[in-house]
Amino acid sequence: MDAQDLPPDLLRRPFRTSEALRRGVTPSRLRAGDLWTPTPGVRTLEIPMTLCERACAFAVVAPVPFAFAHATAARLLGIPLPYALDEDPHLHIVTRTEANRVRRFEVVGHRGLESREVVEVCGLPVVGPADT
Secondary structure, X not given: OOHHHOOHHHHOOOEEHHHHHHOOOOHHHHOOOOOEOOOOOEEEOOOOOOHHHHHHHHXXXXXXXXXXXXXXXXXXXXXXXXXXXXXXXXXXXXXXXXXXXXXXXXXXXXXXXXHOOEEEEOOEEEEOOOOO
């Protein structure tokens, strides 16, 4: 299988498997070896290497509203961190207090979004520097 089997706009961004299925992509195509699964329900043509790319891939299936928080927010904002936090492989996200914490592989869920300022970084919602 090759990338030509996918709608052209899906070649340039992370996409939901459900979106691809609705658009006629077959389940076997979504399991092909040239697609990556950065988080369940999401596929990409390229491996998300940077934090921004990983965050963009997760944002496709994130609950709304949400923002990246804690060490993830600090790294996206360019705030220096101690080594142990700078190497944290998890994506930290925060949702509203009344929402359930997100529970996914490589994601740490937090609550309390309504009490935090949110800014945009890489086109993503991120807890602002003062709250981070």
